[in-house]
Amino acid sequence: MASASEIAIERDRADIRKRWLLSAPALFLIFIASTGPLFIVLVYSFLAPGNYGDVKWEFSTDAWVGVVLQRDIFDGTISLADAHLQIFLRSVKLSLATTVLTLAFGFPTAYFIATRPQKTQAFWLFLITIPFWTNLLIRTYAIQEVIRNEGIVNNVLLWLGLIDSPIQILYTDLAIAIGMVYVYLPLMVLPLYASMEKIDFRLVEAGYDLYATRFQVLRRIILPLVKPGVVAGSILVFIPSLGAYVTPRVLGGGRNLMFGNLIELQFGQGRNWPLGAALSLTLMVLVMIALLFYVRNFARAERRNG
Numbered sequence: 001m002a003s004a005s006e007i008a009i010e011r012d013r014a015d016i017r018k019r020w021l022l023s024a025p026a027l028f029l030i031f032i033a034s035t036g037p038l039f040i041v042l043v044y045s046f047l048a049p050g051n052y053g054d055v056k057w058e059f060s061t062d063a064w065v066g067v068v069l070q071r072d073i074f075d076g077t078i079s080l081a082d083a084h085l086q087i088f089l090r091s092v093k094l095s096l097a098t099t100v101l102t103l104a105f106g107f108p109t110a111y112f113i114a115t116r117p118q119k120t121q122a123f124w125l126f127l128i129t130i131p132f133w134t135n136l137l138i139r140t141y142a143i144q145e146v147i148r149n150e151g152i153v154n155n156v157l158l159w160l161g162l163i164d165s166p167i168q169i170l171y172t173d174l175a176i177a178i179g180m181v182y183v184y185l186p187l188m189v190l191p192l193y194a195s196m197e198k199i200d201f202r203l204v205e206a207g208y209d210l211y212a213t214r215f216q217v218l219r220r221i222i223l224p225l226v227k228p229g230v231v232a233g234s235i236l237v238f239i240p241s242l243g244a245y246v247t248p249r250v251l252g253g254g255r256n257l258m259f260g261n262l263i264e265l266q267f268g269q270g271r272n273w274p275l276g277a278a279l280s281l282t283l284m285v286l287v288m289i290a291l292l293f294y295v296r297n298f299a300r301a302e303r304r305n306g
Helices: 004-044 061-070 080-113 118-133 136-147 150-162 173-198 202-209 214-240 246-251 259-267 273-305
Strands: 047-049 055-059 069-071 079-080
Touching: 004 273, 047 061, 047 273, 055 079, 061 069, 061 080, 061 273, 069 214, 079 080, 080 118, 080 173, 080 214, 118 173, 136 150, 136 246, 173 214, 173 246, 202 214, 214 273, 246 259, 259 273
Parallel strands: none
Antiparallel strands: 047 055, 069 079
């Protein structure tokens, strides 16, 4: 005769099997929807480009070689694909700049919201989430109207007499950085607020009572407590910034390309789908490496401090 513990264990196993069966259809659809397109892209990256787009069903590794190398059309010599590397470096540089700037603007914003009375915090969070109600393209064009030569920024500077002629901001890396900071700022503020909301501010008061300066309180009390929010916000900003397409396309004017624009160019005007597929997978691998770097460093720091 089975004991009570064995009956309980069997009941738990039956409950787990039932939950897996109930969630199996949804998990199957998610698996197909996520891995199916990736599998198609992977297959295309090992094929030859068609004459007018599409692909030829011939096995080829030229696309993967073309990610970092290029062949001269006249003498056939192979050299480094400088254009791809420059675009990649620009993407990393602008993504890092966007992450740092959103952190610089988002941290005091989140701190301000977290220190407001409980009944007004929902209102401030509502204001932060309003941009998500508007299409990304519309928001990008709004920024374009602000920073163009006849836009608000230049008109104000001219009116104040600080400049004699409009400053060329649009179609530069600075314009792309401004646009991406505006677009991704809420993704930094919300995780920071979620971490700051849990802070026991009596610890901050205790720091002041022990004659700590504002900077010491920030460095030794607040920052360690909100570090999970900083890491989460940095991931949420850096990863989509690395593959941004709309904002660099509109504010960069097609000259200051980022990695997402390079991929679109191969599927469009370049008519080299295998190279576009290889670049897409390369971007995905780079994003995974960046994500693992963030997570591993954060976990290592937590073990060291814990």
